[in-house]
Amino acid sequence: MNNIRKWINNANVSRFRFWVQILTFILFVYGSYFLIHIGQNLPTFACPYNPGSPGTCFLISVQHQMHTPFSSLFSWRGLGFLTSLGSFVLFFVLFNKAWCGFMCPLGTIQDWITKLRNRLGIRFSNYDERSFKRLSWIKYVLLVLLFLIPLAIANSFFGLPKVSHNMMSPFCQICPARIILPLFSGDTSQMFINFTNTTTIVMSSLAILVLALFFVGSFVKKRFFCFFCPMSALQYLFSRIGILRLTKVGDKCTRCGNCSRVCDMGILSIAEDITSVNVVTDNCMMCFKCVEACPEEGCLDVKVFNFKIFSSTEEGFFKRYNPDGDSKELPPLNSKK
Amino acid sequence: MQHSVSKDRFERMRKTGSIHYSMEIKKNLAEIVDKFPDNPKSMQYFYDRYEHFLSGDDSSFKGKKVVASMCIHVPLELIYAVGAVPVRICAGAYAMDQIGTEFLPAKTCPLVKSTLGAIYLDILPGNIDPVLIVNPATCDQKKKMGEMGEELSKPLYLLEVPPTKDTEEARRYWHRVIKRFVKKLESVTGNKITRRSLKRAIKMVAKAQAEYRRFNQLRKTAPVIYGKDAILVTNAYFFDDIERWTQKVSELNDELEKRIEQKIYVGKPHSPRILLTGSPSIFPNMKLPVLIEELGGLVVYEEFCSTSRMIWDTVAVDEWFLYDMIPAVADRYLKPSTCPNFTPNNDRKRKIAKGIEDFSVDGVIYQTFSGCQLYDMESRMVGNFVESMGISTLFIESDYNPDDFGQLTTRLEAFLDSLKNKK
Numbered sequence: 094m095n096n097i098r099k100w101i102n103n104a105n106v107s108r109f110r111f112w113v114q115i116l117t118f119i120l121f122v123y124g125s126y127f128l129i130h131i132g133q134n135l136p137t138f139a140c141p142y143n144p145g146s147p148g149t150c151f152l153i154s155v156q157h158q159m160h161t162p163f164s165s166l167f168s169w170r171g172l173g174f175l176t177s178l179g180s181f182v183l184f185f186v187l188f189n190k191a192w193c194g195f196m197c198p199l200g201t202i203q204d205w206i207t208k209l210r211n212r213l214g215i216r217f218s219n220y221d222e223r224s225f226k227r228l229s230w231i232k233y234v235l236l237v238l239l240f241l242i243p244l245a246i247a248n249s250f251f252g253l254p255k256v257s258h259n260m261m262s263p264f265c266q267i268c269p270a271r272i273i274l275p276l277f278s279g280d281t282s283q284m285f286i287n288f289t290n291t292t293t294i295v296m297s298s299l300a301i302l303v304l305a306l307f308f309v310g311s312f313v314k315k316r317f318f319c320f321f322c323p324m325s326a327l328q329y330l331f332s333r334i335g336i337l338r339l340t341k342v343g344d345k346c347t348r349c350g351n352c353s354r355v356c357d358m359g360i361l362s363i364a365e366d367i368t369s370v371n372v373v374t375d376n377c378m379m380c381f382k383c384v385e386a387c388p389e390e391g392c393l394d395v396k397v398f399n400f401k402i403f404s405s406t407e408e409g410f411f412k413r414y415n416p417d418g419d420s421k422e423l424p425p426l427n428s429k430k
Numbered sequence: 431m432q433h434s435v436s437k438d439r440f441e442r443m444r445k446t447g448s449i450h451y452s453m454e455i456k457k458n459l460a461e462i463v464d465k466f467p468d469n470p471k472s473m474q475y476f477y478d479r480y481e482h483f484l485s486g487d488d489s490s491f492k493g494k495k496v497v498a499s500m501c502i503h504v505p506l507e508l509i510y511a512v513g514a515v516p517v518r519i520c521a522g523a524y525a526m527d528q529i530g531t532e533f534l535p536a537k538t539c540p541l542v543k544s545t546l547g548a549i550y551l552d553i554l555p556g557n558i559d560p561v562l563i564v565n566p567a568t569c570d571q572k573k574k575m576g577e578m579g580e581e582l583s584k585p586l587y588l589l590e591v592p593p594t595k596d597t598e599e600a601r602r603y604w605h606r607v608i609k610r611f612v613k614k615l616e617s618v619t620g621n622k623i624t625r626r627s628l629k630r631a632i633k634m635v636a637k638a639q640a641e642y643r644r645f646n647q648l649r650k651t652a653p654v655i656y657g658k659d660a661i662l663v664t665n666a667y668f669f670d671d672i673e674r675w676t677q678k679v680s681e682l683n684d685e686l687e688k689r690i691e692q693k694i695y696v697g698k699p700h701s702p703r704i705l706l707t708g709s710p711s712i713f714p715n716m717k718l719p720v721l722i723e724e725l726g727g728l729v730v731y732e733e734f735c736s737t738s739r740m741i742w743d744t745v746a747v748d749e750w751f752l753y754d755m756i757p758a759v760a761d762r763y764l765k766p767s768t769c770p771n772f773t774p775n776n777d778r779k780r781k782i783a784k785g786i787e788d789f790s791v792d793g794v795i796y797q798t799f800s801g802c803q804l805y806d807m808e809s810r811m812v813g814n815f816v817e818s819m820g821i822s823t824l825f826i827e828s829d830y831n832p833d834d835f836g837q838l839t840t841r842l843e844a845f846l847d848s849l850k851n852k853k
Binding site for chain 2: 386
């Protein structure tokens with residue numbers, strides 16, 4: 094048992110994650126070709142616009158079901174929404190926000206773009222603290238809008254006129270996954286500007302703009318899009334009941350900042366916060382790079398319920414960040430290699 | 431060398447200074463080695479280093495460019511990466527302290543006086559002739575001492591250190607300071623920092639850190655080595671060739687492991703376990719740890735900038751390119767530091783608390799050099815905090831002068847006895 098634990102703690106989780114991401118990418122982008130169907134309420138970007146998708150992103154379900162008059166929403170029909178929320182939560186609690194770090198195809202694409210940038214040796218950028226705090230709100234605004242706009246299509250708020258049907262599934266209309274993921278199945282039909290009327294022109298142009306931002310942004314900043322992702326916001330609302338947990342023992346922390354340095358999302362609180370036990374924040378995607386980079390014994394732990402499955406250790410740290418990674422011996426000083 | 435001192439006088443000072451210095455080294459080393467039975471065999475290397483090295487009888491640095499540093503805030507990795515060798519010249523010699531008194535106010539901290547004296551007389555460890563002496567602006571005395579160094583026409587370089595480490599502004603400022611420092615290093619040595627050289631340097635230091643952490647683990651497991659030896663080991667990190675140091679510590683660790691198996695322990699089963707903190711003990715000023723252990727205490731952990739604070743923390747790089755490696759190295763020398771020049775400094779309290787818990791400490795001894803304002807002012811905060819954990823503290827103000835030996839003995843004896851009674 095101890096040997097297994099040691100082996101895991103010394104492991105390179107990022108490499109493991111890389112391969113898991115490839116597998117889940119195949120699953121969530123090509124799954125239906127393997128006759129897999131996982132349901133309508135997945136807590137990740139499995140996009141039904143993509144013919145290969147094995148399921149549906151929960152955000153679509155939300156937008157569809159909010160497109161209901163209040164009278165029916167608060168009748169028995171409301172149960173429909175509750176059950177789909179329930180199945181979303183059931184999926185979600187299994188892996189908590191690791192859905193983002195390990196399974197989201199859009200996240201995986203961003204990680205690949207980061208890898209490409211890394212290959213080219215181009216530096217990345219980060220938000221400063223103030224922008225970080227300000228921008229963190231955007232995903233909640235998007236989340237609220239994707240509830241409110243469909244409601245406003247079916248209902249009149251305060252006697253105001255109803256919103257046009259062209260605003261159906263407003264988030265999908267601007268979501269980069271809707272355009273990118275079908276491309277992987279060879280379907281380019283989502284790359285268009287809809288000239289039906291003004292609203293569609295605006296929304297579909299916006300989508301192209303967001304798409305461009307997605308590529309440029311994620312080339313400059315790691316996991317650029319995740320910062321604004323309403324799915325991430327929605328997930329965070331349920332994060333506390335997740336089975337998979339990321340916890341910290343504040344007393345063991347030297348606040349050296351290794352964890353926040355390597356964090357793709359640039360979360361500072363993981364290093365600065367020495368009182369919280371649960372250190373999953375709304376921007377966290379549970380990639381566990383922080384645990385890998387922590388050299389203090391048992392300071393950061395990944396747990397399933399209260400059972401530790403991966404902990405920060407000295408040995409593991411030096412295995413991952415140290416000469417042994419490449420070779421036992423240091424290269425000679427003036428090697429040209 | 432155009433100080434008010436005449437050339438003739440300077441020569442005389444240098445001569446007497448170096449004689450006193452080597453006498454001090456011999457005498458203090460003898461105290462450390464001979465008064466204790468059964469020192470680990472691998473310690474012999476370190477004893478020899480002090481004997482030969484500090485007295486200049488050493489050729490480790492022939493043909494190498496040396497960058498001298500005066501503090502733990504100087505990023506060693508960067509110095510290695512430009513092909514130079516860092517040597518920390520913070521001095522602990524009373525003989526040099528007396529020389530420094532010539533230039534500095536009487537109430538200056540002995541460490542600063544001693545270091546300046548050594549720079550002035552050119553009696554640096556290993557007879558080095560540094561191309562750059564890096565002086566981090568930590569405390570006011572060091573800052574101002576730097577100005578004196580300029581007067582002595584020494585290549586002093588002021589490395590700015592922010593007064594706090596928690597804010598983003600401080601971190602950005604520090605990153606810029608380090609970038610400028612890299613430029614300076616490159617121009618002084620004529621070598622460019624490359625991706626490869628810095629990566630190698632980071633890994634080289636990481637190896638040393640891994641070995642030091644193993645050393646600490648062993649000390650945690652059992653009372654297997656005296657604190658005075660442990661301090662000597664870390665103290666050698668100041669000036670030893672880092673790869674050889676790592677090798678030798680590894681040998682020492684192996685020997686200690688064997689000793690743990692054979693249950694060869696130091697001290698007595700009921701020796702009070704002491705945590706030392708405050709102004710750093712630097713060889714040859716080892717009177718406090720040596721005295722404690724002569725009187726039957728056992729120093730199990732030191733929260734000094736000459737020991738754990740210097741080596742413990744590690745560098746984590748996300749992307750192995752200069753754009754990420756240099757900030758990563760910079761962060762490591764700012765964020766985890768528990769130097770009292772940072773305000774607030776709650777991390778120091780937390781570190782001491784962790785030390786107390788990990789090493790099952792019975793009492794804390796807080797050393798302040800007379801004139802060291804920062805440690806003096808923090809003593810109250812730390813003292814209250816430690817007392818609140820139910821651990822007794824002893825506050826000791828001392829300097830490099832061996833005259834207070836008698837008084838120290840009385841106080842330490844009383845403190846250790848009270849701890850023994852508690853046990």
